Amino acid sequence: MNTKVIVCDLDGTLAPSKSALEPSMARIIGEVLRTHRFAVISGGSYTQFQKQFISHLDCEDDVLPNLYLFPANGSVCYVYDSIHNAWQVYDEKMTEEERQKIIRSLEEAVAESGVDVSDPYGPLIEDRGGQVTFSGKGQEAPLDVKEVWDADREKRRKIVEILEKKIPEFEIRIGGATSIDVTHQGITKAYAIHKIEEILKIGVQDMVFIGDALYPGGNDESARETGVECISTSGPSETETILKAYIQ
Numbered sequence: 001m002n003t004k005v006i007v008c009d010l011d012g013t014l015a016p017s018k019s020a021l022e023p024s025m026a027r028i029i030g031e032v033l034r035t036h037r038f039a040v041i042s043g044g045s046y047t048q049f050q051k052q053f054i055s056h057l058d059c060e061d062d063v064l065p066n067l068y069l070f071p072a073n074g075s076v077c078y079v080y081d082s083i084h085n086a087w088q089v090y091d092e093k094m095t096e097e098e099r100q101k102i103i104r105s106l107e108e109a110v111a112e113s114g115v116d117v118s119d120p121y122g123p124l125i126e127d128r129g130g131q132v133t134f135s136g137k138g139q140e141a142p143l144d145v146k147e148v149w150d151a152d153r154e155k156r157r158k159i160v161e162i163l164e165k166k167i168p169e170f171e172i173r174i175g176g177a178t179s180i181d182v183t184h185q186g187i188t189k190a191y192a193i194h195k196i197e198e199i200l201k202i203g204v205q206d207m208v209f210i211g212d213a214l215y216p217g218g219n220d221e222s223a224r225e226t227g228v229e230c231i232s233t234s235g236p237s238e239t240e241t242i243l244k245a246y247i248q
Contacts, residue, residue: 004202006032006246007193007228009211009220010042010053013239016143017177018048021056028240030059031247037200039068041192043173043181043219045128046071046078068199073173073183073219074192075130079199093129094184102132102167102182109162110134115155121145130187134159136178146177153217156180175219188222204228210242 011017014025021029032038040053049069064080069087071078078087094102103125110117110124117124120138135141136156137149150156156174163172163180171183189211197203208229211220224230233239 003208004206005037005039005196007039007041007207007209010040010044011176012212012235013210013233015052015236017146018052019143020052022236025236025240026056026058028243030057032243033059033063033066035248036246037066039070039196041070041074041189043073043131043133043175043179044071046076070192072128072131073181073187073189074195075183075187077195099127099132102170105163105166106134109159109166112162113158115158131181131183134180149178173219174217181219189220190222190225193223193226193228210239
């Protein structure tokens with residue numbers, strides 16, 4: 001295999017939604033990092049990356065410079081600096097005014113849609129700096145609750161249809177089990193992939209992207225626009241099998 005960079009979605013691909021990496025996945029990623037650069041793109045915040053991904057990795061420190069993290073769909077990037085032993089970042093935050101407009105519009109769209117969001121587990125809307133995210137059952141909802149709330153994505157499609165009329169200047173994507181992500185136009189998985197090209201000075205022909213939401217309207221779909229080879233996965237178990245092929 002000539003692939004130099006393996007790019008993965010996080011929720012539903014490497015781990016269940018907002019859940020920790022399984023030990024077997026953590027070990028496999030550690031092995032992959034020995035021979036490949038490994039990038040993870042997610043709508044989640046960096047805090048969520050720390051809780052869900054970084055703290056569960058099973059690898060030696062000397063391979064961490066091969067790891068690139070892109071929270072908020074690439075509006076932020078963290079790269080391990082082996083000299084200073086720290087994460088280095090670019091951060092393309094939206095303005096306070098933009099974020100407040102999105103929050104108000106989300107609240108209005110949810111109310112107008114008639115979708116039931118009662119009894120949430122934590123806040124329904126989270127300001128992530130470069131992205132605002134709505135979670136239909138709350139930011140802290142258990143996985144089993146999230147999986148049944150909008151399995152066919154129809155509830156979120158209703159909300160998105162209304163939201164697109166209110167804030168057409170922003171990018172709006174359905175993501176994860178219950179989420180709607182709102183960013184600046186063009187901040188998608190495709191944006192992050194182009195950032196990887198820029199940072200590593202390689203082309204998409206040297207990458208592969210693995211994601212569980214490559215379907216039309218999914219938050220991984222934009223990766224296809226870049227021309228990168230895309231591999232669809234049904235979940236972490238299948239992703240483990242895919243990643244094992246890259247271990248040398």
